[in-house]
Amino acid sequence: MEQYKVILVDDEVEVIDAMQALIHWDELGFEVVGSATNGVKALELVEKLQPDVVLTDIKMPYMDGLELARRLNKDYPNIYILLCTGFDEFEYAQEAVRLEIKEYMLKPINASELSAGLTKLKDTLDREREEKLNVRKLEDYFKEVLPALRSNLFVSLIEGRISEQEYQRFLSAYRVEMQGPLYCCVIFHTSSTHVPDGVDPVLLSMSVEREIKERLATEWKCQEFIYLGNTLLIVELEMEEKIAELTDACDRFCRWAYRIMGAVVTAGIGRTSDSLFHIHLSYEGAREAVSYRVLYGTKRAISIGEIVPKEQNLTIQAEETRMQELFRAVHVGNQEKIEKAVKKEIEILHKNADTIEQYRLATMEIVSGFYRFCVNNSIDFNGISKDMQSNYEKVPEMDESTLAAWLIEVSMTISDMLKNARNSTSRRLVTEAQNLVKNRYMEAEISLDEVCSVLGVSNSYFSSVFKKETGKPFITYLTDYRMDIAADLMVNTNDKSYTIAEKVGYPDANYFSYVFKKRFGVSPSKYRTKYLQK
Structure with a gap:
């Protein structure tokens, strides 16, 4: 010794x-x-x-x-x-x-x-x-198991199983030093059905998790852990605007994972929370975002704050937890899932109601659940299914098949209203982008990044929405708009080609001529000559 x-x-x-x-x-x-x-x-x-x-x-x-x-x-x-x-x-x-x-x-x-x-x-x-040696051994062991302890802590937080009294104590005990001031949950879901031939789905998921650690967890201040087969990140953000940048980073990763690994990965990004104690709200939003892959596609990142209008509230209230599967299906708008969830609700209803009075009370609670859901999402429930009093009287009298049909009809109606609200938001976003092009097409620095920054959305979401609404990518739309203005100036003014180029946002006259010819098939000078000869 x-x-x-x-x-x-x-x-x-x-x-x-x-x-x-x-x-x-x-x-x-x-x-x-x-x-x-x-x-x-x-x-x-x-x-x-x-x-x-x-x-x-x-x-x-x-x-x-x-x-x-x-x-x-x-x-x-x-x-x-x-x-x-x-x-x-x-x-x-x-x-x-x-x-x-x-x-x-x-x-x-x-x-x-x-x-x-x-x-x-x-x-x-x-x-x-x-x-001292014993203390050091304990400290070494504690450091060894600390990642697992932190993972368990974050799982408990996203499940909402930690009380506010225990919250600070656990953060201190597990040495969690996350300063925020904002926090956001990201879920990476790797498809187990769409995998390359001969590849084990579990091994593919593990490979995706390893790459997330190396490519994203080192780029962003965050905690990474596995939950229910998905890789989760709890990310610290300095400001709300950073969530668009985070979405783009996750979107690039999803596309990279498919291109290089053949993994079909969808990233769901929840809304921000001002406290780790409330991170379960962001997690719920991230789950909802992942479920929207049936509408927006896989191999991409989906931010719930972008696809759902701010006035819609995806957070399921405590009294609505019994119907949460049905409400999730309503949000997504999948009729098959709605019908499946309705069937499950009716099975629960008949299983738990031993008397006619219990059955009546349970059906009235279902009506109240729909009413609260509509209020939380700025929808007039009375306009969907007449007045509340009438529903409270008629629904408890419905037989099983009539009740199922009523539930499906109301659910689909609400789902369509939510979808129309989302589409309205998308159209409004595209209109704002088109107005930006109209007002700033002459600025050389106007770009996809600049427009997304002004609108406060991620490149991935904006590009998807813009192409869906207009039928062309944003850069193509901007170029076409500039070329249409240039063609008009070429015909109706005597300005030199380089002057027109600058007026439509091209400081390089040679590049302008290249783009012009690509659009119209002839150079700017020949276009002018051809038009004047008519």
């Missing part, structure tokens, strides 16, 4: 030599690593050699042993101090006690007395070393 290091301090060199010669240091478990004749030199040695024990005289020049002990206690509290002196005075002993000196011995010290003191000290040092 490694020996404990000792420094001897005495203003008499003969005393130091005698202690080194008479004491069997190595047999006692110690090694004398240095010596000094006063406290000042001793401090220099301590800083350099980092000993375990300092054995010092009291009466010395420049700095006595008591002052040395005070300095050591302040700066090196783990060093043990042994005092030996020829002065048998009460104040010295009293000060030694106050400084918590382990041994106080009077000169002349014989070898057996000092050896006994060192043996006693070694037992103390051994116990402390063992305790």
Whole structure:
């Protein structure tokens, strides 16, 4: 075992030599690593050699042993101090006690007395070393399991299973240092049905998770973990606007994963939360976003804040949890899933209702659930199914098939209204983009990135919506708009080609001519000549 290091301090060199010669240091478990004749030199040695024990005289020049002990206690509290002196005075002993000196011995010290003191000290040092080793082992083990503990914590948070009282305690215990100020949940769902031939779906999912760690978790401040077979990120964001940038980064990853690995990955991005305690709300939004892949396609990122108008509320209220599967199907707008969820609701209804009164109460709760859902999504439920009082009276009287038909009809009607609201939002977004082009087509710096920044949406979502609404990519639309203006100027003005190029946002006249010819089949000058000859 490694020996404990000792420094001897005495203003008499003969005393130091005698202690080194008479004491069997190595047999006692110690090694004398240095010596000094006063406290000042001793401090220099301590800083350099980092000993375990300092054995010092009291009466010395420049700095006595008591002052040395005070300095050591302040700066090196783990060093043990042994005092030996020829002065048998009460104040010295009293000060030694106050400084918590382990041994106080009077000169002349014989070898057996000092050896006994060192043996006693070694037992103390051994116990402390063992305790430190045990603590270090525990600390190493804690560090080893910490990632798993954090994963469990985040799973509990997204499931909403941690109370507000426990929340801060767990963050501190598991050393979670996430400053936010905003947090966002991202779910990466890897399809288990669309995989390359001969590839195990589980191994593919694990490969995707590894790449997410390397490509995204290092780029964004976040915590990464696995939940229900999906890879999740809890991302820290400086501001709300960063969510569009995050969506684009996730979208690039999804396209890369399919191109390189053949993995069909869909990323769902929830809305931001101002506290990790409320991250379950962002998680619910991310889940909803992933479910929209049936409408918007896979191999891409979908942000719930972009596809659902702000006035629509996807968060399922506590009293609606029983009907949450049906409401999820309503949001997505899939009739098959709606019919399946309705069937399940009716099965639950008949299973739990033992009396006619329980059945009536349960059906009225279903009506109330629809009403609350519509209120949360800014929809007038009375306009869908007459007035509330009529529903409360008629629905409990319906037989099983009539009730199922009513539930499906109401669900599909609400779903269509939600879809129309989303389409209206998409059309409004495209109109705003077209107005930007109209007002700023002459600016050379106008681009897809610039437009998305102004509109506050991700490139991936905007590009998808714009092409769906107009039938062409945004850059193509911008180029066509500029070329139409250029063609008009070419015919109705005498401006030079390079002047027209600058007026429509092309500082490079040669590139302008290339784009113009690609659009109209002839150069700008020939286009003008051809038109004037008519």
